[in-house]
Amino acid sequence: MADKKNLRTPIVCVMGHVDHGKTTLLDKIRGTAIVSGEAGAITQHIGATEVPIDVIINKLGDPRLRDRFIVPGLLFIDTPGHHAFTTLRSRGGALADLAIVVVDINEGFKPQTYESLQILKRFKTPFVVVANKIDRINGWVSQKDLPFAATFKKQSEDVQSRLETKLYEVIGELYNQGFAAERYDRVTNFQKTLGVVPVSAVTGEGIPDVLMVLLGLAQKFLEVNLQYSAEGPGVGTVLEVKEEKGLGATLDIILYDGTLKKGDTVVIGSLGEPIQTKVRALLKPRELSEIRYESKFKQVNKVTAAAGVKISAPGLEGALAGSPIRVATEETLDEIVAQVKSEIDEVRIDTGSVGIMIKADTLGSLEALVHEFQKDEVPIRKAEVGDISHRDAIEASTVEDPLYSVIIGFNVKVHPDARDFLQESTVKVFTSDVIYRLVEDYQKYVKEQQE
């Protein structure tokens, strides 16, 4: 068995369609721990919640399990909206080690459910599907916080069969998306078959089962990936660039390797040259018991992976969401600046030759879009993070081929002067907050043009 000390906390990203219950699920995982007097054990991070293994084991109710799991806990990322996952990129893959896809069992699959699955497939991230809101199934009698098998047994035959019907609709949809899936307690090999856990995030039914499956996945798939060096230089990903009162531009980051200290020199990806700056303050959210303080944050001197933290430092304005942040020393600075720059350049495209233009809100979503269009062999002239500007509009209008006089915008705004210009031009603009919609809309457009 691996040495426990060298395994960091796995990062778990919660994904799924709007309103299907991502936040409620996390609140429930956190909440029952608070109710059972373990509030102090749960660490609130910026953009994330850390649940230590002991708390999870208590919830599972079988102390013998303690020796079976070597991970120190789970770090759940709770960024609103479904873009979290594409933002949470790291070089060559996903930052999240595991994921939960939440589906409302009564509503079934929605655009962002499909989107989540496509992203997970691309990154080969192990995940579990939560079929949520089982308490809404007609006739369901809730059994607060019970594991699924126990509450299922207490339901009438009618209700049981209603659940199974809905569950197998979800499983059928997963199959259509290329995933072999089964109710999780019928899965014999999680390497081959995806587990689906029926849950109510409101009553807590099935939550212990979700935690159990996650720990199992962490154990099976991640041991090697989770090896890290706590003393090494910090490496992370920028979640968000945020203005804070009195602090100016700050960065919310997820640190996934090493240690980050106050006063460290860090290098961060931006649209131009990488930013080099010194960490002025590392900020964590205050506990609920500390609300008497004026500031929402408290300072810490250092953080060790995996962790979510807010960074205050001079010159953060141009930082890019989804870009890397790395700690450097005098000796390593040049090398690390070059590394960060090349990582950004790998995603950005500026060929100046023929092709479409892509604009996206974060480096991660840009990377995903570029990947999708390249897969379809669509030439790309330019791919960049940022809103659609007047200059972009003019550039696209100089392209003669209507197939490529096109701007694809993912979760970005069109500047007013660009809008005016575009209205008068023949440039075709597609905007959406669903990646595969943009790809489909463009394919449709190409077909129309060719007819």
Ligand code: GTP
């Ligand atoms: P976004 O962050 O907007 O994408 O939504 P979300 O996925 O985080 O959904 P959220 O947790 O905010 O839940 C949306 C609504 O569904 C809320 O009114 C919840 O109370 C409700 N809800 C969530 N889970 C359950 C559940 O298991 N049962 C029932 N009955 N309602 C639920």
Ligand code: MG
């Ligand atoms: Mg939410």
